[in-house]
Amino acid sequence: MNEKVIIIAVKQPKQTNHHFESSLAELNSLSNTAGGDVVQIFTQNRNNIHPGTYIGSGKLEEVNASIQEDQVDLVIANDELSPIQLRNMSQAFGVRTIDRSQLILDIFAQRARTKEGKLQVELAQLEYLLPRLRGQGTALSRLGGGIGTRGPGETKLETDQRHIRRRIHDIKQRLQTVAKQRKQYRKRRKTNGVLQIAIVGYTNAGKSTLFNQLTNSTSLEEDQLFATLDPLTRQIQLPSGMNVLVTDTVGFLQDLPTSLIAAFKSTLEEVKEANFLIHLVDGSHPDLNQQQDTVLRLLQELHADTIPMLTVYNKKDKWVQGVIPMNHPYMFMSAYQREDVQQLLHKLEALLKAEWSFYSLTLRPDQGKLLQQLEHESIIESKMFSEDEQVYKLNGYMRKGIALNRLLEE
Structure with missing residues (x-):
C-alpha cells in the first residue's frame, strides 16, 4: 500500500511561475516513483525561506490539520532542508519529514543494481545525512521503513558520526578502485580506436528504449523517473559496417543534489569520455525547453559541452503540437519506430563524415x-x-x- 504524502513548497521572488510549477510537477512524479500518493500540495509565497521551519507558522498549522485529517504518513519539502529545519518540522508535524534531495536519493537506492551503483548511493546518502544526524535519534529509532529510509539502514545511522565518517572513507576508497578500472577500460577502448557514443538526456526521455532498439538488448524500460541508474555499454554497427560503442546513461534532473553529482562522478565519466553525444529529448513534454537547458548546463559542469552532439526529439507519436528545435543539428523520431532508428544511424554517419x-x-x-x-x-x-x-x-x-x-x- 502506498504512503500518503503531502508536498510543501515555498515560491521566492527570484523563481518564475513556470519554473516553480514545473519543479512541483516533478516532485509529484518523484513521489509517485518512490511509491507515494500525493494527497495535497501546500505552497507559500515568501521573500525568503523561513530559517527555522521552512514555511511560516500559519502555513505550519494548515499542513498539520491536513496531516491529521488525511492520516498522512510523510511530508516532502520541495527544497533542501537544513538540519534545524528538518528537526523542527519533524517535531511540529509528528510524521516523517524529508526534502527533495532525500527523496531522489531514496529512488536511487531503489534503482541501484550493480555493486558500484549501490556504493555510490550509500555514499551520497551518508554524506547527506551526516550533518543532519544530531537530534534525529528518536525520529530514526521509530522509523518503520518507507520512503526516505532505504539505503544505509537505521542501525548505521544511529551509530556515532565517527563510524559514518569511516564508512564514507571506506566507500570512497572502493569507488576509487572502480574508477581506476573504468579508466583502464576506456584507455583500452581508445587504443582500439573504437568510437564511443553516449546517449544523454533528461530522466524519462526514452534513453533506455532507444538503447534497446539500437543494440537489440533488454535493459530496464519503464515510464518512470530514473529507470536506469547504472551505465550500460554495447557494441553496434553503423550502416557502413563500422563498429561503435553505445552507452546508456543515468537521466539528468533539475536541482539534482550536489552530493549525488559528486558521488556519480565515475558513472558520468562515461559521458565525458564519449566521442559523440546523442541528446535525447522528450518532445511531448510540456517543459522540454527547460529540460534541454538542464541537460546542457550539467554537460557544461562535466566539461562535456564541447563534444559533438545530435539533439533527437523523441516520442513524436505523442506530440500534441509541433516541436520547435532549440538545438542544431537535430532530428525528430519515435524510438519505437524501426525506420526512425535506421534514419538516426544514417544521420549519425553523415554528421561524423562532416567532422572527419x-x-x-x-x-x-x-x-x-x-x-x-x-x-x-x-x-x-x-x-x-x-x-x-x-x-x-x-x-x-x-x-x-x-x-x-x-x-x-x-
Missing part, C-alpha cells in the same frame, strides 16, 4: 587485416577490387587522432 578526414587508399590482397580494421574503425563510402591492378580501392572517412591516421601520412 576523407581518405582514398589502395590496398593489396595480402593486406586483409588492415582492410578489416578500416571496415570496423572508419566509414567506407566505396570499395572495389580492380582485376587489372589486383588491388582494393577504398574511399571513406576516418576520425582524426586514431592510429589508422598513419595510412594517410604514408
Whole structure:
C-alpha cells in the first residue's frame, strides 16, 4: 500500500511561475516513483525561506490539520532542508519529514543494481545525512521503513558520526578502485580506436528504449523517473559496417543534489569520455525547453559541452503540437519506430563524415587485416577490387587522432 504524502513548497521572488510549477510537477512524479500518493500540495509565497521551519507558522498549522485529517504518513519539502529545519518540522508535524534531495536519493537506492551503483548511493546518502544526524535519534529509532529510509539502514545511522565518517572513507576508497578500472577500460577502448557514443538526456526521455532498439538488448524500460541508474555499454554497427560503442546513461534532473553529482562522478565519466553525444529529448513534454537547458548546463559542469552532439526529439507519436528545435543539428523520431532508428544511424554517419578526414587508399590482397580494421574503425563510402591492378580501392572517412591516421601520412 502506498504512503500518503503531502508536498510543501515555498515560491521566492527570484523563481518564475513556470519554473516553480514545473519543479512541483516533478516532485509529484518523484513521489509517485518512490511509491507515494500525493494527497495535497501546500505552497507559500515568501521573500525568503523561513530559517527555522521552512514555511511560516500559519502555513505550519494548515499542513498539520491536513496531516491529521488525511492520516498522512510523510511530508516532502520541495527544497533542501537544513538540519534545524528538518528537526523542527519533524517535531511540529509528528510524521516523517524529508526534502527533495532525500527523496531522489531514496529512488536511487531503489534503482541501484550493480555493486558500484549501490556504493555510490550509500555514499551520497551518508554524506547527506551526516550533518543532519544530531537530534534525529528518536525520529530514526521509530522509523518503520518507507520512503526516505532505504539505503544505509537505521542501525548505521544511529551509530556515532565517527563510524559514518569511516564508512564514507571506506566507500570512497572502493569507488576509487572502480574508477581506476573504468579508466583502464576506456584507455583500452581508445587504443582500439573504437568510437564511443553516449546517449544523454533528461530522466524519462526514452534513453533506455532507444538503447534497446539500437543494440537489440533488454535493459530496464519503464515510464518512470530514473529507470536506469547504472551505465550500460554495447557494441553496434553503423550502416557502413563500422563498429561503435553505445552507452546508456543515468537521466539528468533539475536541482539534482550536489552530493549525488559528486558521488556519480565515475558513472558520468562515461559521458565525458564519449566521442559523440546523442541528446535525447522528450518532445511531448510540456517543459522540454527547460529540460534541454538542464541537460546542457550539467554537460557544461562535466566539461562535456564541447563534444559533438545530435539533439533527437523523441516520442513524436505523442506530440500534441509541433516541436520547435532549440538545438542544431537535430532530428525528430519515435524510438519505437524501426525506420526512425535506421534514419538516426544514417544521420549519425553523415554528421561524423562532416567532422572527419576523407581518405582514398589502395590496398593489396595480402593486406586483409588492415582492410578489416578500416571496415570496423572508419566509414567506407566505396570499395572495389580492380582485376587489372589486383588491388582494393577504398574511399571513406576516418576520425582524426586514431592510429589508422598513419595510412594517410604514408
